[in-house]
Amino acid sequence: MERLRIGVIGLGWFGEIHAETIAGVPNLELAALCTRTPDRLAAMGEKFGVKKLYRDYNDLLADPDIDAVSICTMWDQHREPAVAALKAGKHVFLEKPIASSVEDGRAITAASKGAKGILFIGHVVRFNPRYRMAKQAIDEGRIGKIVAMSSRRNIPAAWTPTILNKIGPIVGDAIHDTDIMLWFTGDRIVSAYAQTTDVRGLKHPDIGQTMFRFAGGATATLETVWCMPEKTPFDIDERMSIIGTEGIIQVQDTFPNLGIVDGNRLHSPDTTYWPMFNGVRGGALREEFNYFADCAINGKPVTIGTPEDATAALQATLAAEESARSGDVVRIA
Structure with a gap:
């Protein structure tokens, strides 16, 4: 695989920034979007030219054409989609904080063990x-x-x-x-x-x-x-x-x-962190996504942004x- 087809779950202001960043990463294709708000979903689909639009992340995760997800839901809504995505065999970029409780952070970490896809936590600094x-x-x-x-x-x-x-x-x-x-x-x-x-x-x-x-x-x-x-x-x-x-x-x-x-x-x-150049985000956030794509595509272990480190923080x-x-x-x- 030379390119990951990735979906963004959660389309608040930072989910949109994630989508703008993904658009500039050569090894990523923004292939799906997911939010519960119909108007927002339609607007973001039009903005990014994405046809696969979902209101339920479980439907997105059931799509065999999606290789990876970026999860940008609220921090107290990380556990369920992250665990479900890992169980579905997707590569997961999970925005920080890993969760809203240590218990949830550890549950997400446990779900990543033996999973087909990698788990990366987005500590952009x-x-x-x-x-x-x-x-x-x-x-x-x-x-x-x-x-x-x-x-x-x-x-x-x-x-x-x-x-x-x-x-x-x-x-x-x-x-x-x-x-x-x-x-x-x-x-x-x-x-x-x-x-x-x-x-x-x-x-x-x-x-x-x-x-x-x-x-x-x-x-x-x-x-x-x-x-x-x-x-x-x-x-x-x-x-x-x-x-x-x-x-x-x-x-x-x-x-x-x-x-x-x-x-x-x-x-x-x-x-x-995420400066905009000609409609595409650059900076540290793009370097994060480059790293995520490299690990996922080439089977490299995640050593920066591990769930253990994120849970400790x-x-x-x-x-x-x-x-x-x-x-x-x-x-x-």
């Missing part, structure tokens, strides 16, 4: 070239043993009112940095402490501040603010510091890597949310 170079330097021993880390992942308030009624900033965004810190250290997190701040009275708080302790002794702090002023001229303020016994690594992916001044204001759009961020509610340090077995 691992495909950001700056973090990949940092990982390479760490693996080469250039900064010695990691002893402390800190991160910032802040976005403007305009992005988040709808999202905050579905997921909070710690599991929704700090999970990226949690996953990267687990990746960099090769260690496990043994305790979490967090505080949150409610600014706009939505279902979930706007701000999360988290601290982790790793089994090997390293500590980490994570800042996640989802209410930067709406006139903030950039899409994300993203940074990480990794301090070792013999060196330091600084990662910065924020304003002003590109500045565009128009008649309205200064803009600094995303140039890393989920467990740590859920512990942090529990800490924010209780005010206590939460131990992680």
